[in-house]
Amino acid sequence: MSQEQTKDRLVIGDRELESRLFLGTGKFATNRLIPRVVEAAGCQVVTVAVRRVDPDFAEEDVLTYLPPGCILMPNTSGARNAREAVRIARLAREAGLGNWVKIEVITDNKYLLPDNYETLKATEILAGEGFVVLPYMSPDLMVAKQLVEAGAAAVMPLGAPIGSNRGLRTRELIRIMIEEIELPVIVDAGIGRPSEAAEAMEMGAAAVLVNTAIATASDPVLMAAAFGQAVQAGRRAYLAGLGPVRFQASASSPLTGFLREGE
Helix, strand or coil: CCHHHHHCCEEECCEEECCCEEEECCCCCCHHHHHHHHHHHCCCEEEEEHHHCCCCCCCCCHHHHCCCCCEEEEECCCCCCHHHHHHHHHHHHHCCCCCEEEECCECCCCCCCECHHHHHHHHHHHHHCCCEEEEEECCCHHHHHHHHHHCCCCEEEECCCCCCCCCCCCHHHHHHHHHHCCCCEEEECCCCCHHHHHHHHHHCCCEEEECHHHHCCCCHHHHHHHHHHHHHHHHHHHHHCCCCCCCCCCCCCCCCCHHHCCC
16 A cells, blocks of 8 residues: 555545445446456445345345445435435344445436435434434535534535436536535546546545446446546545646746747
8 A cells, every 4th residue: 555545544434444436336237246346446335225135135135245344335225205214224224234324315206316305304313323324415515514514424416317427517516515515525426437537536526436337337347447546546636736727828848048049
């Protein structure tokens, strides 16, 4: 591990993370790809829908394929309101899946946009019960501030509609959130290319969560490696400090004095 990586850690809840790439586990052609993808990406945090956990059928149970050392983040996919999200989170903890939870409350069946109001209610209840809550949300600064007050451990705004691979369509809203709130901002949903993950990290995002772009690639393992490298590059660029953007040319070398011109 480099000195740079040792110094630059992400802390969420009670865990200190080395990797800033989180992985979703849906849509893979086979669950058997998951351990290879996790290794190639170098990720630590893996999210899984609680409904896909079934210890009675090891072949279909996604947990069977997670490498040791992964931090499991169950999500409340399928919840339509705060009550259902809270119930799913409690069931996951009782089943031994830990106290991390990604809150997903979705009632919009066309664009699958999260319900920020119900998400806020679920966050407040679960944070009060000791969960490490990472709410998936539509990017809205005022809601993000309310989630901070409700006890969220991080906020996870969407970059574009989930599963769309359309990139950072909400870029400016996410940038404002990164600038204005102190919690880690993790860009979740919509990122389709490694370059978009790098762009999110260059803005100062704490991490990105990627699923569809990796799972639906022709070579998911190679794509996972590409995303891992892009996240590292974007983070390093942010730490280095990006140069100022100019709207006119600025020569990198003097344009006068060539060959003693003017003597």
